[in-house]
Amino acid sequence: MQTITLEIREKVFEGVAKVPVELDGVTPDALCGKSADEIKEMRVWWGNRQEKLGDLFEVSVEGNAEKPDDVKIVCKGDFSVVKRVGEGMSAGEMIVEGNVGMHCGAMMSGGRIVVKGNAGCWAGREMRGGELIIEGDADDYLGAAYRGEMTGMTGGRIVVKGNAGDYVGYLCGGGEIIVEGNVGILAGLGMKGGRIVINGDAEAPGGEMTGGTLIVKGSIKDMLPSFRFESEEEIEGVKLKKYAGDLAMGKKAKGALYAP
Amino acid sequence: MAELLIKNGIVFDPINGVKGEKMDICIKDGKIVESVSSEAKVIDASGCIVMPGGVDAHTHIAGGKVNAGRLLRPEDGRKGLEPRTSVCRACSGYSVPNTFATGYRYAKMGYTFLMEPAMPPLKARHMHEELMDTPIVDKAGMPLLDNNWMTLQYVKSGDIEKLAAYIAWMINATKGYGVKIVNPGGTEAWGWRKNCGLEDPVPYFDVTPAEIIKALAEANERLSLPHSIHLHANRLGQPGNYETTLKTYDLVKDIKPSRDRQVMHATHVQFHSYGGTKWADFESKADEIAKYVNRHEHITIDLGAVMLGDTTTMTADGPMEYNLYLLTGRKWTNCDVELETGAGITPFLYSGKVPVNTIQWAIGIELALLVEDPWKVVLTTDHPNGGPFITYPILISLLMSRKRREEVMKEVHSVINQRAVLPTIERELDWYEIAIMTRGTPAKILGLHEHGKGHLGIGADADVAIYEISPEETDAGRIQKALLSAKYTIKGGEVVVKDGEVVAAPEGRTFYVDVRYEDEEVWKEMLGDLERMFKEYYTVSLANYPVQDHYVPKPYVIKAGAAE
């Protein structure tokens, strides 16, 4: 087991601006077996310049690992200005002890990320596999697609203990998203596969969906007029109405929306 | 300018009949010369193939439609991201690259001249703005002139003289190169969400596509333009369309060319060589098309070959793009242009698992192999319709290696064994034939060989491609690699690519035709008609319509008609 700790330095917060640091390429896959000195020498983008990782983060390493599965990266301090944490990771574990910036866990295909605080927009964007746990709130575009793509998330699992913003699971094609709290507008927008469960409230959920399952247990604002009521069903102990839609999409609409 | 001496390369220069000879090429002041002084910088090309710079006679690289394709597809944009370097601007895109990437990537493949084949005249300025921003290569664009209301009216009244006068005016106003025809009549009908077959009357205009094609071919020869009409026939992409295609080719067989060239260039013929009656019995008719081309001298073709993978389709053929959208359900853009033309765009994945796509893939290759005379064939994918231009090396390796074809045929849908001809074809093209299809033929059919393009004769532009590969090499992978990154590309006497990297990015020139129509009486009447069209129906004024010189800062002007 190799445990790597990255503690963000004060330097990142000096000055008026909060220029984000981008931590793509700093994953268990990349860090596996590296010494603290090697990691410190790695380059990361801070605005339009590349800096040594060690100049922006205090780096310490305990133990060693042969494969990324046995690597754990612990992120300490305020990571809300750090983007792309765990982007593209395929194995191992990353723990963010506080908040984290945008694109956390984007395009990850395996392993596990735990964010103890809140996560910025596009957490779990285009996720293929693995697990992303956000103990606080998630901002907009959780598990969403990149602009213009046909499909967003296709596999893996995202759990948000708090609330999530707009467009949860935009163009979801597979995998699972669970939000314990409320969500913003258009959860499951254009989804065509996978499963999204919202325990709290939602606004206009399921717009333009053509497949997959979207479950809203709380109340709904702006229920879309283009869904057809089908039956009453009990899901996880809650009595819900099942709708088919979104019929705005015409005959190809085969999505299932469960709503109170 | 510095002198260059390319030593010991194996030269393929079809226009001058040079067929793989070891010889030196001398360059001075941007031109090929007889000899150079001892001061000349020497490029050692031993073990390399040397060809004239490639000429792409049909590639959608610039203008409103291409840009709508880029805008539509940020997901394609992010596929080709390359950071700025000390020489190059930042690049993006795969099937719809930004203008900078277009210039660099073509240059890396040894191409130095590109023809944008579908300029909506009203948006000519836009195309020229993009051509200005397409570095290194020389280029030109052809205005769409077949669905224009002026054209339709003159065709209806049978007035070839006024039609010729109008074409001359439009080519000058758009700083264009030749007469492009796209789904004649059908694009106008699309203004009402309809389409037209070859003999169907165009709604409200009472002319047929067949009449439009013939009249434009006659007017084109009346003006003696360097290029023939350049035709995207009706019924593109529809099962069973090969019959329409053959009828279309036959329409102009009795028209006399005004120059030593074809009367009609038929473009992206792969998309027009389909048998069957519906998708379920879709099959290749490349053999029928090739038979016709083999027996006739008035026609040349380009392939519009399909390469498997994701791409963006775009054409002025609005109804065709809509039908493609209906098949895929993916996003779709359409833009009709007042009094003139239209455009449609939709992404498309050619999959070897899909029977129709597999046959399409086969047809493009079949056409190249079944047409006996390579001087009638231009190698294209109709970028990006059949595949991005960056796939040319793959296409060439398939044409040169039967082994490679067989490997792919094993991977794709087995329908290829029943409904395509490819499995029975043994022919493998050699380097000379490839040089013909990528240099000689495109330059000749466009009339560019008279202006120093497509060959390495004395006085020609010093546009040269040097590929690090032996003429004996048969390995498809090595052929592909060598063609994708030229060892050297020289443009106008300047080394622009070295070892597959862009080392200099000069501006290229824009070629356009200055054509004069001489009968003043007819000219005046045509101008009267034109003024009325602008006053009543266009939404821009006549004075603001022609492309100002400002948009062609590095022109090369070819005179035609009475201006010659």
Added chain:
Amino acid sequence: MPTITDVVCPLCGCLCDNISVEVEDNAVKKVSGACAVGRAKLLGHESRIRSPMIKEGGEFRECSYEEAIRRAAEILAAARRPLLYGWSSTVCEAHKVGILLAEVLGGVIDNTASVCHGPTVQAVQGVGLPTCTLGEVKNRADLIIYWGANPVEAHGNHMRRYSYISKGWFRPGGKKDRKLVVVDVRETRTAKMADLFIKVEPNKDYLVLAALRAIVNGFADVIPDEVGGVPKEKLVELAEMMKKAQFGIIFFGMGLTQSRYKHNNIEQAISLVRDLYAFTKFAIMPMRGHYNVTGFNQVCTWQTGFPFAVDFARGYAWYNPGETAANDVLSRKECDAALIVASDPAAHFPAESVKYLAKIPLVVIDPYPNLTTEIADVVIPSAISGIEAEGTAYRMDKVPLRLKKLVDSEFMTDEEILERILDEVLKIKGLR
């Protein structure tokens, strides 16, 4: 007085090109053919910035172009995440230099689309855009729908030149041959002219559009009696009108792009138009505001691959509105310097963003004083494009036109100023 004809109006996205102006003593004295706002701009009575200025100790002092340009270059070259914003009221020639500057700086470049029709662009990237040039509407359209747009007040000549009131090849009778529908949250002056006015509750457009699509696609039965304040019968009536039109067009404005569900409103509206192709010919077009907002999006797309909100931090283009648009980097305090060209974000951005903009080093290039020049550190006056300088602009339907120079100016053009800043930046970075 010498008359200049076929002048292109440099004010709104209509880019009317049939304007005549009379010029005397190097000033425009008379304008004909323009609407009231267009005329006012061409006559040029607005006050101007008289000289380049640098702020020191909270006070502006006048300085030379040279000094202002050097100061601007120093500010931008030092920045780790500079923002280059505005661009919609200047010509494409300036855009090109701006984009190159952003690339050299590793900055974020964005135009005003991100606060007006950015949602439209995002919608197009989701579903596409069946559209046309304005002449198609003039010559063919028998059904014209303005949705969340009020051309009578915002695009004075739009109806007369291009749509409802204009006469065309297949519509020789002008408005006699057409039907006008207006959908809006209030009865605007445009709505008063309509054959059918549909009043939607604020922020319910998405629901109304979803219902219309379901009706058009054959599922009228599921639609409740009322959607977004509109009775079902009215929706069915509108759907029928659309299906029966020979050529229909939806023009939409900021009433649709900036209300709740933003780009999803547009996505639904575009999808509705696309669905209508099962029955007839239809098109849809955004009513672009600033005269060259479209031009920036065009240039930015062919040069970078993306239409706006482009982040060059890593040397290549990263496009992600929501992260890389101007208000995104301002509201999250990511940028550490800004260059604003031909635009007034201080008047239009959320208060927090403006407050932040005032805190960071700020360079503004503009002909006119405005709220943003007030909070700037360097102000560089420029010639007015389309009046004092020529160049290219793209109409709302992406038709490019060349703007004319009508009078001489003592000021440098946007293009020249930007080129000189670029030159200085290259010197500072040791690249020239």
